[in-house]
Amino acid sequence: MTKPSPFSVRGRRALMVMRDEREISIVRRQLNRLGMTISEHDPADAPPGETFDVIVLDADTIPIKSDLATAWKAGAPIIALIGTETPSRLKWLLDLQPASFLVKPLRSAGLYTALVVAFDCAQRRMDEAAYVERLEDRIRSRRVVFAAVLQIMRVHGLTETNAFTLVRQTAMRHRTTIEQLSAEIIAAGGMPNRTTRTA
Amino acid sequence: MMAGEMRKSALMAIDEINGSDEFDFAFAPRLRDPGGIVAGYHTACADLIREEQVDHIVGCYTSASRKQVIPIVERTDRLLWHPARYEGFESSDNVIYVGAAPNQHVVPLVKHMLDHISDDVFCIGSNYIWTWEMNRVIREIVTSVGGHVLAERLLELGETAVDHIVKEVIDRKPPVVFNTLVGESSYAFMRALHAAATRAGLTIPMLSCSLCEPELKLIGSAASVGCVTSSAYFESIEGPENRAFVARWKARHGADSNLSVDGQSTYVCVMLLARAIRRAGSVEVAAVRRAAANHRYDSPQGPVWVDPDNNHCFLTPRLARSVPGSQFKIFWQAEAPERPDPYLSNLDLTTIGACVERSDDAMTKRSNHLRVVK
Numbered sequence: 001m002t003k004p005s006p007f008s009v010r011g012r013r014a015l016m017v018m019r020d021e022r023e024i025s026i027v028r029r030q031l032n033r034l035g036m037t038i039s040e041h042d043p044a045d046a047p048p049g050e051t052f053d054v055i056v057l058d059a060d061t062i063p064i065k066s067d068l069a070t071a072w073k074a075g076a077p078i079i080a081l082i083g084t085e086t087p088s089r090l091k092w093l094l095d096l097q098p099a100s101f102l103v104k105p106l107r108s109a110g111l112y113t114a115l116v117v118a119f120d121c122a123q124r125r126m127d128e129a130a131y132v133e134r135l136e137d138r139i140r141s142r143r144v145v146f147a148a149v150l151q152i153m154r155v156h157g158l159t160e161t162n163a164f165t166l167v168r169q170t171a172m173r174h175r176t177t178i179e180q181l182s183a184e185i186i187a188a189g190g191m192p193n194r195t196t197r198t199a
Numbered sequence: 200m201m202a203g204e205m206r207k208s209a210l211m212a213i214d215e216i217n218g219s220d221e222f223d224f225a226f227a228p229r230l231r232d233p234g235g236i237v238a239g240y241h242t243a244c245a246d247l248i249r250e251e252q253v254d255h256i257v258g259c260y261t262s263a264s265r266k267q268v269i270p271i272v273e274r275t276d277r278l279l280w281h282p283a284r285y286e287g288f289e290s291s292d293n294v295i296y297v298g299a300a301p302n303q304h305v306v307p308l309v310k311h312m313l314d315h316i317s318d319d320v321f322c323i324g325s326n327y328i329w330t331w332e333m334n335r336v337i338r339e340i341v342t343s344v345g346g347h348v349l350a351e352r353l354l355e356l357g358e359t360a361v362d363h364i365v366k367e368v369i370d371r372k373p374p375v376v377f378n379t380l381v382g383e384s385s386y387a388f389m390r391a392l393h394a395a396a397t398r399a400g401l402t403i404p405m406l407s408c409s410l411c412e413p414e415l416k417l418i419g420s421a422a423s424v425g426c427v428t429s430s431a432y433f434e435s436i437e438g439p440e441n442r443a444f445v446a447r448w449k450a451r452h453g454a455d456s457n458l459s460v461d462g463q464s465t466y467v468c469v470m471l472l473a474r475a476i477r478r479a480g481s482v483e484v485a486a487v488r489r490a491a492a493n494h495r496y497d498s499p500q501g502p503v504w505v506d507p508d509n510n511h512c513f514l515t516p517r518l519a520r521s522v523p524g525s526q527f528k529i530f531w532q533a534e535a536p537e538r539p540d541p542y543l544s545n546l547d548l549t550t551i552g553a554c555v556e557r558s559d560d561a562m563t564k565r566s567n568h569l570r571v572v573k
Contacts (some may be wrong), residue, residue: 022241065353082316083266084290084328088335105270120446 006119009112009169012053017041017072018081019061023106027056030111041079052076054118057096060084061106064092072096077122080116081106099125148182155190166191200382201260202232203460204413205282209257211451211522212469222473229253233264240267248275254482255280257468260461262286262328269294278484280472284408284431284462286332287541293484295491296511297468297503299431299459304408305333307516308429309340310551311531316404316427317374318346323364323388324379326353328539333379333408336543343548349373354380359387368403369395375404378426386418406558412457415525426521431501432460433516433527444499457525467498471505502536511539 014036018024024040031038041048043061057072058081072078077099082089093101099118102110145167151162170191171181184192217225229251233239240259244369246272247253256272257280259265265281272279272293279291284298312320320341324330330353348534349371352364365388368376379386387407396403405426412434415423434445434457444466448458471491476482479490492507501515513536519527540546 020238063326065326065351084262084288086286086328086332087334088331089328091335106268 003123004119006116006123007067009115009119009152011037011117013037013039013051014115015039015041015052015055015076017043017046017055017061018058023058023081023104026106026108027111030108033116034112047071047075052100054079054115054122057081057098058083058104059089059093070095077125079111079118105136115152138179141182143179143187145182148185151185151190200329200413200417201283201459201461202235204459205258205260205465205535206230206232206460207452208353208448208462208464208466209469211448212466214472215447216473222477224476226469226473235261235264237261237263237267240264241271244268244271248277253275254278254484255472255487257282257465257472259283266295271323276484276507278487279470283461284464285570286329287331287543290509290541291489291510292510294510295505296509296539297464297469297471297515299514300511300539300541301326301332301336301432301543302546303514303516303537304429305336306340306531306543306546307518307531308406308427309337311427311429311518312375312377312406313341313344313346313551316406319349319373320375320406321349321352321371321373322377322379323350323352323354323368324377325356325381325384327356329381329409330379333377335472337377340546340548340551343551354384354388356384357382358384359390361391363473364388365391365395368392369399369401372401373403377406378409378410380554381409386414389418389426390422410521411459411461412527413459415521415527416457420523420525423525424523425441425519427461427518428521428527429516429518430460430527431516432458432463433519433529434458434516435519435526435529436500436517438501440497440501441499461470463499467496467500467503470498471496471503504536508541511541511543513538 014031016024016027016038018027028038039052043058053076055072055076056079060083073096074111078096080093080096080098080101081104082093082101083104099121100114102114148167149160152158152166153160156163158166167181167185168178171178174181187189213226213228216222229247231243231247233243244256247256255278256268259279259281260266260283262285265279268279269291273291277293279294280297281294282297284304287301318341320337322334322337324334334348334351341348350367352367353366354361373510374468377387378385392403407426407428410426410428410429445458472487474494474496475487475491479486479496481487491505493504495502495504502513504513506513515533515536517529517532519529522528
C-alpha cells in the first residue's frame with residue numbers, strides 16, 4: 001500500500017473548531033487555497049460523528065475542566081491553535097496529543113507547515129501503532145513458542161537451543177513465522193509434515 | 200465595576216499630569232468602552248490606533264481582552280499599559296505589565312497558607328483561565344509539601360447559584376477555602392458561606408488574590424470580614440505617597456469611595472507612562488520603552504519600576520486581612536519590591552515548606568523574607 005504523502009493536502013477533509021471570526025476567515029481562506037474540504041463546528045458542541053483527516057482546534061474556546069476535551073481525542077490529528085501558554089492550558093492540550101500547533105494571532109503563513117507536520121505525525125503514529133501491535137502479538141505468542149519448543153525437545157530428544165534452532169529454521173524454510181509454526185506444532189503434537197510451502 | 204474604577208483612576212492621573220509643572224506636555228485621553236465584550240477590544244484598539252493615532256493604550260482587565268489587543272499593538276508597534284494582575288506566562292514587547300505577576304500574588308499567599316493555616320485546601324473559582332492557572336499553581340506548591348487540594352469546584356462566570364458548594368464546604372469543613380471566584384459569583388459565595396458557617400458555628404478561613412476594597416463594600420460588612428488577601432496595593436498602606444493619593448482620590452470621588460488595587464494600578468500605569476515620556480523626550484514607543492526600564496517611581500503602592508527583561512514590574516507583595524469598614528489590615532509585606540517572574544521559572548518548590556530563613560546561604564537571595572508590619 002502506498003502511503004499518502006504528507007505534502008499532498010488537496011482533497012483532504014479538515015474540520016475547523018474555532019470561534020474567532022477573524023481567525024476563522026484566515027484558516028478558511030488558506031484551506032481553500034490548498035484545495036481541502038472544509039467543515040466548521042461550534043466548539044461548544046460535542047464532536048460530530050463524521051471522520052476527518054485533520055481537525056483545527058482553537059484550544060482557548062474549550063473550558064479546561066470539561067468532558068468535551070476528551071471527546072476530541074483519538075480522532076483525526078489535531079492542529080491546536082494556542083493563545084494562552086499557561087501550564088494549566090498546555091497540560092490540557094498535551095492530553096489531546098496535538099499533532100501540530102499554531103500560535104495565535106494567525107497569519108496565512110504557517111498553516112501549510114502545520115498541516116504537513118500533522119499528516120506526517122498521524123502517519124508515523126499509525127505506523128508505530130501497527131509496529132507495537134506486531135510486537136505485542138509476538139509477546140502474546142511467546143507462550144505458544146515455548147510450548148512448541150518443549151514439544152520438539154521431548155519428541156526429538158533435543159536440547160532447548162537445538163529445538164529452537166530447528167523451529168526457527170523450519171519456519172524460515174516454510175516462509176512462515178516462528179509463532180505460526182509453533183501453533184501448528186502444538187496442534188499436530190510434533191513437527192507438522194508440510195508438503196506445500198506457505199507464502 | 201472594575202472598568203469604572205480603572206477609568207476614574209486613569210482620568211485622575213491624566214488631570215494631575217496635565218495640571219503639573221513637572222511635565223511639559225499634556226495627555227489628551229481618548230476613551231473607548233468595549234463593555235467587556237471580548238471581540239470589541241480588538242475593534243476599539245484598531246480604531247484608537249488608526250483613527251485617533253494613539254501611541255499608548257492603558258487598559259484591559261481580563262486576559263481574554265488583553266489577548267485581543269496584543270496582536271494589533273504588536274503589528275502597529277504601539278504600547279499597551281496593562282494594570283491588572285494576571286496569571287502570567289506571557290511577555291510581549293508591546294505590553295508593559297503593571298499588575299502583579301503570579302510570583303507577586305498567588306505564591307506569597309500559598310506560602311502563608313502552608314506556614315500558618317493548612318497544607319490541605321478547598322479550591323473554588325470561576326470557570327476560566329485565572330482559576331485554572333491559580334489552581335494549578337496552588338496544587339503544585341501544596342503537593343510539593345505533601346498537602347492536598349481537597350476539591351476544585353468551578354462556577355460559570357456570573358453564576359450566583361452557590362448553595363451546593365456552600366453545603367459541600369460546610370459538610371466537609373476544610374481547614375481553608377481558596378476563593379478565585381470573580382465578581383457577583385464571589386460576592387454571592389462569600390455571603391452564603393458566611394451565613395451557613397455562622398449557623399453551623401464554624402469558622403472557615405478564606406484566601407483570595409483578587410478581593411479589593413470596593414468589593415468588600417458590595418459583599419456587606421459581616422460576610423466580607425476575615426478574608427486573607429494577597430495584593431500589591433491596599434488603601435490602608437502607610438506612607439506619605441499613599442496617604443496623599445487616598446486624600447486626593449476622596450476629594451475627587453467622595454469620602455465614601457474606596458480605592459482598589461486595579462484602580463491604583465491604572466493610575467500607576469499613566470504615571471509610569473508620563474515619566475517615561477518625559478525621560479525619553481518623545482512619545483515614540485521604542486524610546487518610551489527604553490526610558491521606562493528600571494526608572495523608579497515612588498507610587499502609592501511604593502517603589503515600582505519596569506523590569507526590561509520581561510516588561511513586568513517590580514512590585515511589593517503584601518498580605519492583609521479584610522476588616523470592618525471595607526478595609527484591609529496589612530500583616531505582611533515583602534522587604535523590598537520583588538522581581539517579576541511571569542513564567543514562575545524561579546519558583547523553587549524545594550525551599551517551600553522549609554520556612555527556615557537561610558541567611559547563611561549566599562545563593563538564596565530571596566527578597567520575600569517575612570517582616571511584621573505594625
